[in-house]
Amino acid sequence: MMVPLALLVLGGLVAALAPRVLTRADWPDREPVLALWVWQCVVAAVLLCCALAMALSAAAAWKAVRGNVFAPAPHGVVEAYALPAYGGWAAPMALTLACGAVWTVAMLTREIHDTRARRRRQRAELLVRSPRLPGEEQGSERLVVLEGDRPEARLLRGGTAPQLVITTGALRRLRGRQLDAVLAHEQGHARARHDWLLHCSSALANGFPQVPVFAAFRDRVHHLVELAADDAASRRFGRLTTALALVELNEDRGVFGPCPTGLSQVPDRVERLLAPAPRLTAARRLRLTAVAALVPFVPVLVTFVPGLRALGS
Secondary structure, eight states, X not given: OOHHHHHHHHHHHHHHHHHHHHHHOSSTTTSHHHHHHHHHHHHHHHHHHHHHHHHHHHHHHOHHHHHHHTTTSOHHHHHHTTGXXXXXXXXXXXXXXXXXXXXXXHHHHHHHHHHHHHHHHHHHXXXXXXXXXXXXXXXXXXXXXXXXXXXXXXEEOOSSSOEEEEEHHHHHHOXXXXXXXXXXXXXXXXXXXXXXXXXXXXXXXXXXXXXXXXXXXXXXHHHHHHHHHHHHHHHHHOHHHHHXXXXXXXXXXXXXXXXXXXXXXXXXXXXXXXXXXXXXXXXXXXXXXXXXXXXXXXXHHHHHHHHHHHHHO
């Protein structure tokens, strides 16, 4: 079987099987950080399969590309790939995969542009609701309090440093260390750069809605980053305090009623904090981390097998 076709089959198998396996597993909610790592490795493997298949197909179709791809390789290695035998489908496959790569970059660029525009609008609105005093530098304050009856707390990125924007309604409801837990939750997002992970997953899912692995990646990332931030806050201020802070911030939104809104995951997060499942053992976490790290190397190994055989013969 020709290597580009093998890579595409491998990428299709990973894209089809990995979401089912990870969705049915019972450990991702117990280890959200590890689950995020596994998802990233799976998506990286799928993208590597496409990129390597594109490179080999382009090398088979055009001699100029072949010279660049196999420039440092001995002549026997080039012959091992049997590039002339790929036939007339090499150029269309390379062009199709190249269009996919360009589309991916375009979707990620659009996601970043839209995010920056949204942040500029949010900062402009914040400046209207909380004008700066004479001599006060923009973005110098880490905590901004806004008048508002609805309890809200969010992290506003951009500028010199992230800012926690909280309403007076939230301050009235949060008691004692609950406010610290909310701040720790948002800081957990900032330290782990969850925003970049969310942007990448959204760009892939929006760019390729017909690929189930990218849609599953986006949905799970949105869920797992919240669990990871909850864990970051609970390690510092306790699970009960973090759970109560979630309840106080979301109780008036109807998420705990019989007809929950789009924030219906909040009750599950509260229950997870109050009745935590046992974590995986350190040995099992290490094994899962190592296995996930090896997944992106499988397409690389498939790509280099003919060359390694030629060098060993």
